[in-house]
Amino acid sequence: MYFKQLIKKSITGITLLFLWGCGSSAEYTTAKMAIGDEEWEKAEEYLFKALKVDSTDAQIMFDIGLHVYAKKQQWVAMNEMFDNALKANPEAKINSNPILDEINRRRQIFWIENYKKAGVNYDEFRSTNDTTKLQAAITGFEQAAQIDPLQGQTYSILSTSYYEFGNNDKAIQNGKKATELMPGDFETHYVLGQIFSLSGDNKSAIDYILKAIEIDPSSSMAVTTLAGLYYSTGDKEKSLETFEAAIKTETDKVKKADLYYNLGVLNAEMGDYGASEEAFDSAFYYNPDDKQALAGMALSYENSEKWRQALNYYKELIALDAEDPEGYKGAVRMLMKLERPDDADRYFKKLNKLLSN
Numbered sequence: 074m075y076f077k078q079l080i081k082k083s084i085t086g087i088t089l090l091f092l093w094g095c096g097s098s099a100e101y102t103t104a105k106m107a108i109g110d111e112e113w114e115k116a117e118e119y120l121f122k123a124l125k126v127d128s129t130d131a132q133i134m135f136d137i138g139l140h141v142y143a144k145k146q147q148w149v150a151m152n153e154m155f156d157n158a159l160k161a162n163p164e165a166k167i168n169s170n171p172i173l174d175e176i177n178r179r180r181q182i183f184w185i186e187n188y189k190k191a192g193v194n195y196d197e198f199r200s201t202n203d204t205t206k207l208q209a210a211i212t213g214f215e216q217a218a219q220i221d222p223l224q225g226q227t228y229s230i231l232s233t234s235y236y237e238f239g240n241n242d243k244a245i246q247n248g249k250k251a252t253e254l255m256p257g258d259f260e261t262h263y264v265l266g267q268i269f270s271l272s273g274d275n276k277s278a279i280d281y282i283l284k285a286i287e288i289d290p291s292s293s294m295a296v297t298t299l300a301g302l303y304y305s306t307g308d309k310e311k312s313l314e315t316f317e318a319a320i321k322t323e324t325d326k327v328k329k330a331d332l333y334y335n336l337g338v339l340n341a342e343m344g345d346y347g348a349s350e351e352a353f354d355s356a357f358y359y360n361p362d363d364k365q366a367l368a369g370m371a372l373s374y375e376n377s378e379k380w381r382q383a384l385n386y387y388k389e390l391i392a393l394d395a396e397d398p399e400g401y402k403g404a405v406r407m408l409m410k411l412e413r414p415d416d417a418d419r420y421f422k423k424l425n426k427l428l429s430n
Contacts, residue, residue, distance in 0.1 A: 296318075
């Protein structure tokens with residue numbers, strides 16, 4: 074029995090030498106055997122020795138990228154070695170697969186592993202606000218970007234992460250990279266537009282929000298942001314036009330109500346209380362549960378000194394939400410304007426009771 078096993082082991086050894094030794098240098102054969110035995114220091118030593126013997130062997134370069142640099146998480150060096158292997162022999166086969174396919178497969182595996190780990194840290198940061206988790210997430214996403222520099226979503230999440238970390242320059246740098254790699258992605262352009270806006274660069278913000286709307290014209294969220302940006306730059310007419318154009322195309326009733334509400338606020342700020350009332354009325358029509366629309370209508374009538382109409386809407390606001398003190402406050406103001414102090418006192422007592430609870 075012992076003699077048979079010995080023969081079997083000897084045959085296996087000969088087979089390995091045949092498979093790895095045929096056409097290979099002694100150094101590369103030794104490196105392969107070290108890889109099989111997971112003797113990584115020895116494998117590294119002999120892989121580089123093998124490369125000195127044959128500096129054009131794509132297989133050796135691939136193995137150095139995979140078994141040396143990837144194992145040490147030296148991703149830039151890994152990619153350089155992979156690229157050198159492709160240049161040396163683009164027709165080479167790795168495990169019977171085209172070398173390019175094998176390189177892309179390995180990069181994808183490493184990218185997914187690092188992106189997922191970074192994502193876990195990012196989610197923990199969002200739930201705990203622990204900045205050490207955010208730092209770990211940023212490090213992980215940076216490594217993922219090194220592994221596969223063409224994955225646009227890595228730069229997108231890096232942009233958001235850096236912004237939350239307080240590094241606006243890095244946030245913008247990565248956001249731009251993401252938009253270059255994903256020119257048709259709405260979220261990437263919209264988020265970068267917001268970052269520019271929060272950084273005080275409204276002109277750049279408008280450019281990216283416009284591109285986001287071009288990608289998804291149905292986004293009332295982006296349209297609202299754009300209208301606000303126009304308003305903040307002093308272009309109130311452009312802001313009005315943006316809201317009005319969005320209202321014409323919006324089909325969702327709640328979103329349409331929100332657009333009308335914003336239009337009402339804008340008209341009120343511009344002093345056009347008649348247009349403001351119409352907009353708030355339309356907002357309430359499309360969403361009868363919209364307290365903000367009711368409050369907006371009441372305030373518009375109040376600003377127009379139409380005390381009675383304003384009072385009616387404040388009463389409707391109270392009916393819709395009896396726990397909202399704004400309705401009672403408005404009713405008290407209007408009743409005093411209408412010279413009805415007793416009624417005003419009655420609402421004032423209700424207000425005090427509500428606030429004391």
